[in-house]
Amino acid sequence: xxxxxxxxxxxxxxxxxxxxxxxxxxxxxxxxxxxxxxxxxxxxxxxxxxxxxxxxxxxxxxxxxxxxxxxxxxxxxxxxxxxxxxxxxxxxxxxxxxxxxxxxxxxxxxxxxxxxxxxxxxxxxxxxxxxxxxxxxxxxxxxxxxxxxxxxxxxxxxxxxxxxxxxxxxxxxxxxxxxxxxxxxxxxxxxxxxxxxxxxxxxxxxxxxxxxxxxxxxxxxxxxxxxxxxxxxxxxxxxxxxxxxxxxxxxxxxxxxxxxxxxxxxxxxxxxxxxxxxxxxxxxxxxxxxxxxxxxxxxxxxxxxxxxxxxxxxx
Numbered sequence: 001x002x003x004x005x006x007x008x009x010x011x012x013x014x015x016x017x018x019x020x021x022x023x024x025x026x027x028x029x030x031x032x033x034x035x036x037x038x039x040x041x042x043x044x045x046x047x048x049x050x051x052x053x054x055x056x057x058x059x060x061x062x063x064x065x066x067x068x069x070x071x072x073x074x075x076x077x078x079x080x081x082x083x084x085x086x087x088x089x090x091x092x093x094x095x096x097x098x099x100x101x102x103x104x105x106x107x108x109x110x111x112x113x114x115x116x117x118x119x120x121x122x123x124x125x126x127x128x129x130x131x132x133x134x135x136x137x138x139x140x141x142x143x144x145x146x147x148x149x150x151x152x153x154x155x156x157x158x159x160x161x162x163x164x165x166x167x168x169x170x171x172x173x174x175x176x177x178x179x180x181x182x183x184x185x186x187x188x189x190x191x192x193x194x195x196x197x198x199x200x201x202x203x204x205x206x207x208x209x210x211x212x213x214x215x216x217x218x219x220x221x222x223x224x225x226x227x228x229x230x231x232x233x234x235x236x237x238x239x240x241x242x243x244x245x246x247x248x249x250x251x252x253x254x255x256x257x258x259x260x261x262x263x264x265x266x267x268x269x270x271x272x273x274x275x276x277x278x279x280x281x282x283x284x285x286x287x288x289x290x291x292x293x294x295x296x297x298x299x300x301x302x303x304x305x306x307x308x309x310x311x312x313x314x315x
Contacts, residue, residue: 099255106244106252107187107267109260123149126162129208160203160301167196167290174287179278183242184252184267186274190233193286197230200293204300221296222289229285236274244268 043051083091098111113128123130130149170192180186197218198211209217215234219227244252245268252263270278 095255099253102253102255102259106249107184107242107263109184109188109191120148121150123151125151125208126159129159129202131208132210135210159206159208160297163196163199163203163297164294166192166199167294170196170290171287171294174283174290177280177283179283180270182267183270184263186270186278187240190237193233193290194230194237196290196293200297203297218293222292226289226292229282229289232277232282233286236277242268242271 094112094114101111102108115128130151133147133149170189173189180189195211198209198214201209201214201217204221205217215230219230248266248268252259252267
């Protein structure tokens, strides 16, 4: 599926047209430094271009000055666009609903992912590949709702980039010996590590894949001993059980915006059984596998990765 972008028509004032526009521009130039030296000769295309640039500069200076004043943004109806009540209501409900998610898993790292109808008109394949919808569930089935995605025909989405973003982040973190200090941090790092096979296969094959099936598909490119670390991490997550004191559990299940900061610093302790496996050699093997995945992908898809995106909130 694809969609064609068409620019919106620009409304013109009555009596519009090129003549009206030139008249308005002439009035603007009368008070502009561009007018100096023009005398009374007709406007040329260069004069028009210079006039537009001067108008933009003047408008930016004026808008910046007004917005920089106290309440200059919030109290300015042309600058501050309030959130419609209906949208604000949805946002508030989603925020409160995250408490249900956190109650189920107090160490949850992310909340809701929201896509608007405008996003569906030019669907971002790297965000949530359309192949995943066949494994999705509708919360409101039988409501006569239909989801239409408009995919790009030019294949401009770089499906390898998410892998490079995450793998570089993990490599940097492990290279700096930034190892997890509590269960919340550990769950984040292991989850990121286990997402790499999905992004690796996506970049290699040029299409999305359901995470559940990506491990077997990625494993084929590596020997058994090379893939051992991924199996070990998978076992830790499969047997995951963390005892959380009641008060701390309530704090972690809160929808307060300080929750993530609190969890990073004061998350529950890593279970002793798991901690025994988290040696420096274990993290070195994690680092080694990620580097190998990068080298493999470079050989399969010989393209230079673009600039990294910040993953500060990834864990």
